Amino acid sequence: MPKHETPLLDELEKGPWPSFVTDLKRQAETKPECWDILGQLELSFKDRITHWKHGGIVGVFGYGGGIVGRYSDSPKEFPGVAHFHTVRLNQPSSKFYGTKKLREICDLWEKYGSGMTNMHGSTGDLVLLGTTTPNLEPLFYDLTHDLNMDLGGSGSNLRTPACCLGKARCEWSCIDTQALCHHLTMHYQDEIHRPAFPYKFKFKMSGCPNDCVAAIARSDFAVIGTWRDDIRMDQDAVKGYINGDFPANGGSHAGRDWGKFNIKKEVLDLCPTNCMWMEGDELKIDNSECTRCMHCINVMPRALRPGADQGATICVGAKAPILDGAQFATMTIPFLKIDPETEFEAVIEVIEKIWDWWMEVGKNRERVGETIMRVGLPTFLKVMEVDIIPQHVREPRSNPYVFWQDEEVPGGFERDVIEFRKKHAQ
Amino acid sequence: MALSSDEIKAAMLAKAEKAPKPQLYVKDFYACDPDTKPRAIKNIANDLVKEGKLMFWSSGSTTMYALPSRIKNEETRDEAEENK
Ligand code: HEM
Numbered sequence: 376m377p378k379h380e381t382p383l384l385d386e387l388e389k390g391p392w393p394s395f396v397t398d399l400k401r402q403a404e405t406k407p408e409c410w411d412i413l414g415q416l417e418l419s420f421k422d423r424i425t426h427w428k429h430g431g432i433v434g435v436f437g438y439g440g441g442i443v444g445r446y447s448d449s450p451k452e453f454p455g456v457a458h459f460h461t462v463r464l465n466q467p468s469s470k471f472y473g474t475k476k477l478r479e480i481c482d483l484w485e486k487y488g489s490g491m492t493n494m495h496g497s498t499g500d501l502v503l504l505g506t507t508t509p510n511l512e513p514l515f516y517d518l519t520h521d522l523n524m525d526l527g528g529s530g531s532n533l534r535t536p537a538c539c540l541g542k543a544r545c546e547w548s549c550i551d552t553q554a555l556c557h558h559l560t561m562h563y564q565d566e567i568h569r570p571a572f573p574y575k576f577k578f579k580m581s582g583c584p585n586d587c588v589a590a591i592a593r594s595d596f597a598v599i600g601t602w603r604d605d606i607r608m609d610q611d612a613v614k615g616y617i618n619g620d621f622p623a624n625g626g627s628h629a630g631r632d633w634g635k636f637n638i639k640k641e642v643l644d645l646c647p648t649n650c651m652w653m654e655g656d657e658l659k660i661d662n663s664e665c666t667r668c669m670h671c672i673n674v675m676p677r678a679l680r681p682g683a684d685q686g687a688t689i690c691v692g693a694k695a696p697i698l699d700g701a702q703f704a705t706m707t708i709p710f711l712k713i714d715p716e717t718e719f720e721a722v723i724e725v726i727e728k729i730w731d732w733w734m735e736v737g738k739n740r741e742r743v744g745e746t747i748m749r750v751g752l753p754t755f756l757k758v759m760e761v762d763i764i765p766q767h768v769r770e771p772r773s774n775p776y777v778f779w780q781d782e783e784v785p786g787g788f789e790r791d792v793i794e795f796r797k798k799h800a801q
Numbered sequence: 802m803a804l805s806s807d808e809i810k811a812a813m814l815a816k817a818e819k820a821p822k823p824q825l826y827v828k829d830f831y832a833c834d835p836d837t838k839p840r841a842i843k844n845i846a847n848d849l850v851k852e853g854k855l856m857f858w859s860s861g862s863t864t865m866y867a868l869p870s871r872i873k874n875e876e877t878r879d880e881a882e883e884n885k
């Protein structure tokens with residue numbers, strides 16, 4: 376029996392697609408607080424304003440993140456959601472978990488929360504929606520002791536690192552994304568669980584430039600697998616594609632007949648740097664111009680593979696619109712060896728250099744990408760001790776001034792004024 | 802000369818006591834000792850939370866610090882309103 380009339384929400388049950396309204400009504404049969412979610416949301420639809428209050432002091436002892444306090448601004452009307460805190464659980468790398476673990480999480484959440492989940496949140500966490508303050512400590516105890524899991528990051532913390540499937544399932548992966556993700560998660564436990572920065576900071580790692588976790592769009596620090604030698608080529612397989620022996624794109628365009636495979640139209644002409652051509656039936660690539668976009672490899676995976684000298688490109692500073700508009704991360708370090716043998720020492724060195732600078736120079740609530748935009752990329756690259764290469768330049772210069780640094784001018788800027796005056800009229 | 806961590810703690814608590822707004826950003830504490838690195842300041846602020854002398858306030862996206870005596874959580878505030 377519905378507790379609130381929800382004519383506006385009921386509209387969302389009419390389409391052919393799954394409806395969260397239907398799901399909530401079903402969940403409300405065992406968890407009556409779900410009626411109050413529906414009731415409060417219906418009111419928000421009417422009032423055109425949220426009825427959630429923002430933030431608060433909630434958490435478990437010793438942690439400054441992982442739980443986001445949410446309170447209703449109309450607790451009398453909707454007592455079921457007077458407290459309705461969100462819990463973030465650190466997902467396993469690549470989100471690999473079995474159904475047994477999933478059942479355990481669901482059972483835990485039936486016990487201590489609303490039973491509603493969000494798999495997965497944008498950061499990657501397993502998100503558990505809706506519990507009360509007194510339930511937090513017992514939930515945390517069971518989570519860490521029985522499930523051997525931990526909370527993720529929230530607030531001005533390092534957020535839960537996330538990675539693509541990597542070498543576990545993907546032949547294109549140039550780095551062991553899972554090893555790196557797990558190592559950084561363990562290495563930076565303090566930064567994940569306690570606030571550390573002017574604002575949030577996110578790590579994401581993808582094994583190749585296909586960037587399946589959208590690291591370049593969503594993370595302050597993106598590690599994207601790449602190679603610095605040549606694309607590995609099998610000319611016989613190239614001919615096989617041209618002859619139609621293998622379906623292009625691994626057969627993913629099979630739903631419709633697109634006609635005979637045309638290597639010029641589908642590969643050469645779409646190469647963003649125009650660095651591919653045919654000499655007779657031999658495919659040629661000018662690898663020095665290849666920007667590692669993965670397009671040709673995606674189309675002809677039997678014929679082309681990433682090179683063998685593998686590592687990662689580090690891009691810094693993506694963010695969603697908060698102060699300014701959304702922005703992608705900027706390519707900062709073109710190539711870095713990603714070495715598990717050294718416990719990813721080189722990656723950690725880069726991370727700490729960024730943090731030391733950003734914590735000092737970044738303003739409150741300013742993402743590192745905004746700090747870079749404010750001070751300019753040349754300044755940031757200098758801080759990072761990176762040699763500037765043409766690929767760092769986004770567009771031709773529009774500023775006619777050249778600023779020389781003291782050390783770039785023979786003799787520097789210091790001069791002997793008295794000597795100068797002797798030679799120049801006053 | 803950098804201050805000792807006890808001196809920095811005392812300066813932070815004094816700042817949290819006197820600041821016009823109860824919630825402070827971690828950056829607001831940097832000035833307590835300009836010779837101490839931001840990461841060390843952040844660790845000291847988090848130690849004060851462990852000792853129960855400061856508290857975290859979080860919107861979900863930003864975290865701030867406050868003296869427990871200067872900030873009320875939602876539950877006690879609701880009770881206080883009901884008892885008025
Ligand atoms: C609040 C007061 C002022 C503001 C906001 C202001 C702003 C500016 C700006 C924006 C420029 C152009 C800079 C550029 O394009 O590189 C400029 C140039 C200049 N201003 Fe001012 N100005 C102010 C006061 C003054 C005063 C009081 C004087 C002289 C007594 C002065 C003398 C000049 C000169 C000579 C230039 C040309 C500099 C050059 O091209 O090398 N300004 N000013």
Ligand code: SF4
Binds near residue numbers: 540588
């Ligand atoms: S980002 Fe690349 S390596 Fe990772 S899963 Fe996607 S295609 Fe594979």
Ligand code: SF4
Binds near residue numbers: 649670
């Ligand atoms: S990876 Fe992209 S840029 Fe490089 S050769 Fe292939 S299509 Fe061209």
